[in-house]
Amino acid sequence: MSRNLTRFGRGETLTIIVDGTPVIAHRGETIAGALLATGRRAWRYTHHGQPRGLFCGIGVCFDCLVTVDGVPNVRACLTLVAEGMVIHTQNETSDERTS
Amino acid sequence: MKPSRKMEAQVVVIGGGIVGCASAYYLARRGIKVILLEKDIIGGQASGRNGGGVRQQCRDRRERPLAIASVKLWEHLSSELGVDIEYMQGGNIRLATNEERMEALRREGNEELEDGLNVEVWDRDELRRRAPYLGDVFIGAKYCATDGTANPILATRALAWAAQRYGAHIYTHAPAHTIHVTHGRVVAVGAQDGANEILIETPWVINAAGPWAPLLSQTIGVPVPVEPSRSVIAITQRHAPLFREFISSHDLGVYARQARAGQVHVGGTNIPARTFEQDVPATVIEHLARGIAQMVPALKNANFLRVWAGTLEMTPDKIPILGPVDQVQGYLLATGFSGHGFCLGPIAGKLLSELIADGAPSLSLHAFRLARFSSI
Amino acid sequence: MSEQVEIAIVGAGPGGLSAALVAARAGAHVLLIDHYRQVGGQYFRQPVLPVSLTTAQRQGAALRQQVLEAGVKIYTDTVVWGIFQDRVLGLYSPKGITYVQAQVIILATGAYDRPIAFPGWTLPGVMTAGAVQTLLKEQRLVPGQRFLLTGTGPLQLVLAAELVRAGAKVVAVLEANRFLARVLRYTDALWGQWGRLGEASRSWLTLQLQRVPYRMGWGIVSVEGARQVERATIAPLDAQGYPIAGREEKLECDTVALGYGFIPFNTLARLLGVQHVWRPELGGEVPIRDAHLQTTVSQVYAVGDCAGIGGARLAQLEGQVAGYAAAIHLGYRPTTDLAALNKAVEHERRFQKMYHALFTPPPGVYALSHDDTVICRCEEITQGEIRRAIASGAHTTNEVKLLTRAGMGNCQGRMCAHLIARWVAHETGRSLEQVGGLPPRPPLVPIPVADLGRTL
Numbered sequence: 001m002s003r004n005l006t007r008f009g010r011g012e013t014l015t016i017i018v019d020g021t022p023v024i025a026h027r028g029e030t031i032a033g034a035l036l037a038t039g040r041r042a043w044r045y046t047h048h049g050q051p052r053g054l055f056c057g058i059g060v061c062f063d064c065l066v067t068v069d070g071v072p073n074v075r076a077c078l079t080l081v082a083e084g085m086v087i088h089t090q091n092e093t094s095d096e097r098t099s
Numbered sequence: 100m101k102p103s104r105k106m107e108a109q110v111v112v113i114g115g116g117i118v119g120c121a122s123a124y125y126l127a128r129r130g131i132k133v134i135l136l137e138k139d140i141i142g143g144q145a146s147g148r149n150g151g152g153v154r155q156q157c158r159d160r161r162e163r164p165l166a167i168a169s170v171k172l173w174e175h176l177s178s179e180l181g182v183d184i185e186y187m188q189g190g191n192i193r194l195a196t197n198e199e200r201m202e203a204l205r206r207e208g209n210e211e212l213e214d215g216l217n218v219e220v221w222d223r224d225e226l227r228r229r230a231p232y233l234g235d236v237f238i239g240a241k242y243c244a245t246d247g248t249a250n251p252i253l254a255t256r257a258l259a260w261a262a263q264r265y266g267a268h269i270y271t272h273a274p275a276h277t278i279h280v281t282h283g284r285v286v287a288v289g290a291q292d293g294a295n296e297i298l299i300e301t302p303w304v305i306n307a308a309g310p311w312a313p314l315l316s317q318t319i320g321v322p323v324p325v326e327p328s329r330s331v332i333a334i335t336q337r338h339a340p341l342f343r344e345f346i347s348s349h350d351l352g353v354y355a356r357q358a359r360a361g362q363v364h365v366g367g368t369n370i371p372a373r374t375f376e377q378d379v380p381a382t383v384i385e386h387l388a389r390g391i392a393q394m395v396p397a398l399k400n401a402n403f404l405r406v407w408a409g410t411l412e413m414t415p416d417k418i419p420i421l422g423p424v425d426q427v428q429g430y431l432l433a434t435g436f437s438g439h440g441f442c443l444g445p446i447a448g449k450l451l452s453e454l455i456a457d458g459a460p461s462l463s464l465h466a467f468r469l470a471r472f473s474s475i
Numbered sequence: 476m477s478e479q480v481e482i483a484i485v486g487a488g489p490g491g492l493s494a495a496l497v498a499a500r501a502g503a504h505v506l507l508i509d510h511y512r513q514v515g516g517q518y519f520r521q522p523v524l525p526v527s528l529t530t531a532q533r534q535g536a537a538l539r540q541q542v543l544e545a546g547v548k549i550y551t552d553t554v555v556w557g558i559f560q561d562r563v564l565g566l567y568s569p570k571g572i573t574y575v576q577a578q579v580i581i582l583a584t585g586a587y588d589r590p591i592a593f594p595g596w597t598l599p600g601v602m603t604a605g606a607v608q609t610l611l612k613e614q615r616l617v618p619g620q621r622f623l624l625t626g627t628g629p630l631q632l633v634l635a636a637e638l639v640r641a642g643a644k645v646v647a648v649l650e651a652n653r654f655l656a657r658v659l660r661y662t663d664a665l666w667g668q669w670g671r672l673g674e675a676s677r678s679w680l681t682l683q684l685q686r687v688p689y690r691m692g693w694g695i696v697s698v699e700g701a702r703q704v705e706r707a708t709i710a711p712l713d714a715q716g717y718p719i720a721g722r723e724e725k726l727e728c729d730t731v732a733l734g735y736g737f738i739p740f741n742t743l744a745r746l747l748g749v750q751h752v753w754r755p756e757l758g759g760e761v762p763i764r765d766a767h768l769q770t771t772v773s774q775v776y777a778v779g780d781c782a783g784i785g786g787a788r789l790a791q792l793e794g795q796v797a798g799y800a801a802a803i804h805l806g807y808r809p810t811t812d813l814a815a816l817n818k819a820v821e822h823e824r825r826f827q828k829m830y831h832a833l834f835t836p837p838p839g840v841y842a843l844s845h846d847d848t849v850i851c852r853c854e855e856i857t858q859g860e861i862r863r864a865i866a867s868g869a870h871t872t873n874e875v876k877l878l879t880r881a882g883m884g885n886c887q888g889r890m891c892a893h894l895i896a897r898w899v900a901h902e903t904g905r906s907l908e909q910v911g912g913l914p915p916r917p918p919l920v921p922i923p924v925a926d927l928g929r930t931l
Contacts, residue, residue: 010615028614029614029616030614032610033610033614033616036610036616036618037616041599041600041703041704041729042599042702042703046855047337047361047855048855050597050849050855051598051599051702051703052597052599052852053599053600053703054599054602054606054618055590055601055602055603055606055852056587056588056590056602056603056605056606056890057602057603057605057606057607057609057610058517058587058588058605058606058609059510060587060886060889060890061590061852061886061889061890062853062884062885062886063852065885070400071400071923072400073336073402073885073921077606077609078511080512092337094339094340094361140871140874141868142877147877252877252878253878256867256878260867260868271868335924336885336921337884337885360854360880360883378559378560379916379917380559380560381557381559381563381565381574384557384917384918384927385572385927385928387927388924388925388926388927388928389927389928390928391924391928392924392925392928398924399923399924399925400923400924400925401923401924402921402922402923402924403918403921403922403923403924403927404885404887404918404921405883405887405916405917405918406916406917406918407916
């Protein structure tokens, strides 16, 4: 479980919906920050079914992708939370098509 | 003057694209000693950069029999070469947004049926039913079920690897610079291999150097009327499987197909730019984006991940130059595929191998002779 | 239809901000562009709530204020996705797709943490030191409970101390280089670097007081866990940085922070056609520049970490040099004391040289992965597949990409290209220069089709 540095205070609270479940987040957090703060490390499955979460934290590695308000492949580490934001984790596990 | 390393071959193939590699493969399989010279890397240009369409429909009538014969080769190429080149017959849909285009497609369809190619013409309802992912802008289409796609770079490389297994020698980063002709007959090819010079004695040369074919050909007095043309492709990020067909619209000016990995390839059909340059202008990128959004509305939320350009070589009549020339014996041209050569690669290579090994190709190359350009 | 500016500066970190300030004060019409929602880059990253700012954060805020007062136009949340004829930059922002034509371009695109591959590196819980730092600095968030830091360089010390002060448990800090013996050779480089020495010493003290093990000459070997990091295997390293067999230890942890230096962010520079050379001691491929930091493409300058890892101070100084040169080129008269500036640059370069001599990741760090280790994270291509491609004739990074799909995924090779290049060089005996990198193509970040198609 991650810990926030509560002695510095947090921004105002707001609610985001993650895979249908309401989650409390704080203004100024990124989606990645909000997810990590709930103790979640992984929120995406690659096409080989492997779990991924945050790796580079600055938007270069594209591991942390989520679907936001219907738009897929959004980098969670760069995107600020907003009230009522609907987030879906991405499960990209596929059986590759064969001829 | 550095002495040349001397070699011998029965055939020297210049150009490591799909046509050159297919030629090397079919020749080597017949036990013929082949050396292939590629100035950069195998499949590094058009053959590795194209949209991957393996298409019989919508061709000049003269090419049609070659395309049909080539698809018969494509069908077992993966197992023959021992590499999964991702060939699949997902079908090809040629779309119309207006009645004039539909009429043209119907006429072409009738001709294709006559020539033994099975195609279907779809009206708007049939199109909705068979390809529901397409945008509303289309009023109908022509469909060919035995058309398909393959992985361009893997297909080209697989032919090269197989050629090597049969004894062909392939030199990359080895630009050919001189074709030696004595008494009107090819006798040798000079090339640069790193810091060394190589000289290959050979009675046969196949010039499959794509848009670079004229440069070398000029030196032996055989002008080749092809012009370079920039073609651009964009790919999206991986997307869940949406469609298996290769789809194309001349009216919108784009074509697209979804690769096995899920990325959608989007190319332009009529953005001419007679240049060797491979920079991509912003307007072209925007055109491709607009086109795919209209063509497959579900991709509006997709992102372009990468855009690249390749260089096609265009003949005045947009069909290839394939076969021997009057001016020099032992010199075969295999170029001018004008942006639709990927499908024809295997058959072109096979026919040239037959010409050399058997004295004549199994399909007539008369329509593709250089001499048809009588003004040169 | 493009917006016209005199100077476009890409990247608003220490380098970009400094260049903007000098040029704008001289009278030039400057546009400063940053892909992030606020200026400052990594070094000056501001927290969400401006409470308890560090010295660096205060400096950054002050510099930003000066830049605004000097009349610099700033576009944040704006990424440069392409570069076209006549120095036209393609921009993407909440406004959509726009174009800017600049007479001079200054690249200050910074750097990103160098990823190192080892078994288990793709497990959730393994992240870069920069990722941990960013979460701490900006969101005041500690992204784990039991931290293992592995890498090289004093930044690890500082990060460990920050974590400890934030209440996290740091199980160990592993430093790959036995640098202490060698640092005494560089007293002249350290002279004047009191701020840095002070910070390092304070961090060191914090770790000592909390009894955080700092192991010099140690490194990560692998990480294990079912669906996330559960434990790490570490080992002492030989002189070349290879783990010494038989001396492995296991540590229970849930977060592993990789601090192996930085890779210059040079995709835009290479897309522009700027000639680069391979300088491992500067982080990778760096642009060839003249005395005024102009690259081989005229009217294009490069400053800061994107031109060679050198830290925030050097970036600021280089920014001033390029801002000065750009202003002069446009006919303005900046009041910079160039001689003093160059002297300060020289001083920082000595530090930069020392830093790289002491803290370049040793070769062994690149040999931790096995054939079943994923190297290309995006396309999940393993080391074995890459080596098979090399064995089949791929002799450049690009050819490996074409054959395996490594580098074709979302990050376009930013994570894996340098690892692939080393493998190609290793297996073929060719130099990194010959092996090359991956050719950059537009768009430099994924751009929505809907936005690209909306213009015209």
